[in-house]
Amino acid sequence: MPSAPADHHPTKAGRTPRAAGLSSFLTRVGSAAAGLALVAPVVGCSADAPAVATPTAADAAVVAQDLGDALAAADSGRASALAASEAPAVAQRLAAMAANVGRLHLRGITVAPGQPPGPDGLVTFTVAWRLPGIDPDPIPTLLTLRLVRGSDGPRILTVGSRGQTPLWLLGPVDVRRSHAAVVIVEGAAGPGIDRPPAVAAVRTVRAVLPRWSGRLAVEVPADAASFDAVLGVPHGERAADAAVTTTFGDPATSRSSRVVLNPDVFSTLTPLGRRVVLAHEATHVAVDAAASSAPLWLVEGFADYVALRDVDVPIRTSAADLVDLTERRGPLDRLPAARAFASSDGRLASAYQASWLACLTLAERDGERSLVRFYRSVDRGADVTGALSRDFDLDRRRLTELVARRVSTWAR
Numbered sequence: 001m002p003s004a005p006a007d008h009h010p011t012k013a014g015r016t017p018r019a020a021g022l023s024s025f026l027t028r029v030g031s032a033a034a035g036l037a038l039v040a041p042v043v044g045c046s047a048d049a050p051a052v053a054t055p056t057a058a059d060a061a062v063v064a065q066d067l068g069d070a071l072a073a074a075d076s077g078r079a080s081a082l083a084a085s086e087a088p089a090v091a092q093r094l095a096a097m098a099a100n101v102g103r104l105h106l107r108g109i110t111v112a113p114g115q116p117p118g119p120d121g122l123v124t125f126t127v128a129w130r131l132p133g134i135d136p137d138p139i140p141t142l143l144t145l146r147l148v149r150g151s152d153g154p155r156i157l158t159v160g161s162r163g164q165t166p167l168w169l170l171g172p173v174d175v176r177r178s179h180a181a182v183v184i185v186e187g188a189a190g191p192g193i194d195r196p197p198a199v200a201a202v203r204t205v206r207a208v209l210p211r212w213s214g215r216l217a218v219e220v221p222a223d224a225a226s227f228d229a230v231l232g233v234p235h236g237e238r239a240a241d242a243a244v245t246t247t248f249g250d251p252a253t254s255r256s257s258r259v260v261l262n263p264d265v266f267s268t269l270t271p272l273g274r275r276v277v278l279a280h281e282a283t284h285v286a287v288d289a290a291a292s293s294a295p296l297w298l299v300e301g302f303a304d305y306v307a308l309r310d311v312d313v314p315i316r317t318s319a320a321d322l323v324d325l326t327e328r329r330g331p332l333d334r335l336p337a338a339r340a341f342a343s344s345d346g347r348l349a350s351a352y353q354a355s356w357l358a359c360l361t362l363a364e365r366d367g368e369r370s371l372v373r374f375y376r377s378v379d380r381g382a383d384v385t386g387a388l389s390r391d392f393d394l395d396r397r398r399l400t401e402l403v404a405r406r407v408s409t410w411a412r
């Protein structure tokens with residue numbers, strides 16, 4: 001997907017202290033793949049379906065109003081009362097949503113119905129919400145509710161979702177707040193993952209980008225299914241990633257970034273690996289990488305530059321895959337192309353490491369501030385060739401040679 005840069009870290013990296021390439025970001029996730037795995041199947045009425053009245057558009061409007069009021073008031077009792085009597089799990093989930101509103105202090109909550117319900121009673125509702133201090137604009141999230149019409153009005157029989165679904169709409173969450181971060185932990189997430197080093201990640205980023213005053217929002221799913229749901233991707237599509245940075249809401253306009261941890265991978269990392277992954281992702285958040293048109297080698301290399309800047313691991317160790325590749329295939333002859341970050345073979349780690357070394361080389365050549373200025377100007381649309389020449393008196397070929405020469409001193 002050339003228009004949706006996606007990076008994966010190699011499986012083996014998760015078990016080693018080697019940090020480069022551990023993490024990833026996902027731009028504009030959701031539009032193409034969203035909902036494939038998550039939309040509740042539309043089931044036609046069978047001949048022996050029970051004779052219940054089909055819900056109407058008016059019923060959907062009533063549910064939207066009642067659910068919106070219950071959520072906005074963080075009223076669990078009122079929310080759970082909207083569930084059909086034969087659906088206790090739905091009652092629990094609706095109650096959890098309302099309780100989560102209170103825990104997260106969500107604001108601006110509204111619920112609006114989409115198309116009128118069909119014979120199956122399914123209606124897609126748009127829940128708009130905003131996490132204060134993180135989201136400048138309301139975030140629309142789609143819930144697919146199956147309505148039934150009982151004697152006392154419409155009720156909710158099932159709850160499904162389409163596209164990206166934040167944890168607070170999936171079930172109970174715990175919230176850990178600090179001056180620098182909000183960490184949203186799905187209730188069942190175990191020890192090992194429920195306290196990611198978010199504050200340390202922010203501190204690491206601010207050492208390089210002191211003007212970043214934003215706060216970090218981290219979603220910590222309990223399992224792979226929730227991880228997929230938060231990203232709105234088909235099952236397993238991001239299974240190799242330790243963490244993903246994504247945006248919530250309309251990918252074309254969203255200013256709301258989230259770091260989403262993959263519990264199956266993140267929980268296997270060493271404390272150092274976790275620190276590096278979060279700092280890498282926090283860098284993406286700080287520079288709004290999801291909206292950047294800069295080449296991926298620069299986006300990923302810069303994030304690894306920041307994340308690895310103060311890590312006490314020899315450079316040669318952090319570049320081990322690139323050293324291996326150089327020994328087998330010869331020296332690096334170009335900076336990694338976008339497709340290198342979408343691959344799943346062993347060259348992926350090398351792509352990260354080459355990108356990181358390119359940024360490290362630039363910072364060492366003319367100072368970290370020059371690297372930041374270069375990143376910012378390319379991020380704003382400046383031509384890479386022109387900016388490299390202006391800021392470092394280099395072109396891509398020469399920068400590649402400098403990286404290759406450095407790696408060659410480590411190769412056999």
Ligand SMILES: [Zn+2]
Nearest residue numbers: 023024025303
């Ligand atoms: Zn990344």
